[in-house]
Amino acid sequence: MIPPSRSFSLHLAPMEGVVDFVLRDLITEMGGVDRCVTEFIRVTRHLHSPAILERYAPELKMGCRTRAGTPLFIQFLGGEATPMAENAAQAAELGALGIDLNFGCPAKTVNRHDGGASLLKTPERVFQITQAVRAAVPLATPVTVKIRLGFDDPSICFENVLAAENAGAQALTLHCRTKTDGYRPPAYWEWIPKIREKTKIPIVANGEIWTVEDFERCQEITGCTSYMLGRGAVARPTLFREIKNQAAEKISIQQSWSQIKMVLPRFFAASTDYRSGSFAQARTKQWLKALALKHDDAKPLFEELKVLTQPEQFRSRLEQLLS
Numbered sequence: 001m002i003p004p005s006r007s008f009s010l011h012l013a014p015m016e017g018v019v020d021f022v023l024r025d026l027i028t029e030m031g032g033v034d035r036c037v038t039e040f041i042r043v044t045r046h047l048h049s050p051a052i053l054e055r056y057a058p059e060l061k062m063g064c065r066t067r068a069g070t071p072l073f074i075q076f077l078g079g080e081a082t083p084m085a086e087n088a089a090q091a092a093e094l095g096a097l098g099i100d101l102n103f104g105c106p107a108k109t110v111n112r113h114d115g116g117a118s119l120l121k122t123p124e125r126v127f128q129i130t131q132a133v134r135a136a137v138p139l140a141t142p143v144t145v146k147i148r149l150g151f152d153d154p155s156i157c158f159e160n161v162l163a164a165e166n167a168g169a170q171a172l173t174l175h176c177r178t179k180t181d182g183y184r185p186p187a188y189w190e191w192i193p194k195i196r197e198k199t200k201i202p203i204v205a206n207g208e209i210w211t212v213e214d215f216e217r218c219q220e221i222t223g224c225t226s227y228m229l230g231r232g233a234v235a236r237p238t239l240f241r242e243i244k245n246q247a248a249e250k251i252s253i254q255q256s257w258s259q260i261k262m263v264l265p266r267f268f269a270a271s272t273d274y275r276s277g278s279f280a281q282a283r284t285k286q287w288l289k290a291l292a293l294k295h296d297d298a299k300p301l302f303e304e305l306k307v308l309t310q311p312e313q314f315r316s317r318l319e320q321l322l323s
Helices: 021-031 050-056 058-062 081-093 107-113 118-123 123-136 154-166 191-196 212-222 231-235 238-245 253-276 277-291 298-304 313-323
Strands: 009-012 034-036 071-076 101-105 142-147 173-176 203-206 227-230
Touching: 009 021, 009 238, 021 058, 021 231, 021 253, 021 277, 050 058, 050 081, 071 081, 081 101, 081 123, 101 118, 101 123, 107 118, 118 142, 118 154, 118 191, 123 142, 123 154, 123 253, 142 154, 154 173, 154 191, 173 191, 191 203, 191 212, 191 298, 212 227, 231 238, 231 277, 253 277, 253 313, 277 298, 277 313, 298 313
Parallel strands: 009 034, 009 227, 034 071, 071 101, 101 142, 142 173, 173 203, 203 227
Antiparallel strands: none
């Protein structure tokens, strides 16, 4: 067993349709996050305009960092090497601090259209796309890759990791489940030490880290120096800081909820500015539902607010309930 490192970094996962500019901004403000990644930007055969890239990543106008100073990588998803490389080069010209390639999305629509985890069936394509992107962006711009253990067979993970490494990727995030596993627990962290014995590429462990105790178990099993948190961080946004300061700072559920209460109205307002009132209402309901997984105080708010359909009425009632 490879011993865990005392020094580690924590990354906020690129959850499509969830972790957008507004939520990245608020979660990184709470502390402990070392890196963010955008929701995936779908690449077909066209070059996205700067305006499209900046819509996914308004941080590009701020040095590609959140307002808390957390660096942001731009993630692309697609099945053709040349368009992926061209879009990565465009992002790098706009100031992207890093490019991440999504070979892990399990969504059926994405997989039917030659994207995400479907590419894990053919490691040579993982190599070709990664190599093309690496060649298209400046050497100073890191290129990283996100994969799952496989599409349905986890043993192919070795080939895919080596394909990414040989193509020039500087790090690889491993969601420790196959596509067919979806998001069902457990995450099979025990594959990571086997992979680390065969590769020199840094591995970022991802999957089923919901608590400080989960992190400690993952750290003990994998021995990684980097970890990515997704649903656990959305449900408990203080989790990054709790992990980083576990010896010095213990945050109770009630303390966590008190901090979240203060930012929920801001989240609604910022989401309205970012897109619209209807968008803000939908995203706030979505976040409250996730928060209710770890915060009992969020449950009655979600139950009352989920039936409201008018954004202004929703905003008013949200503020009343939180006051």
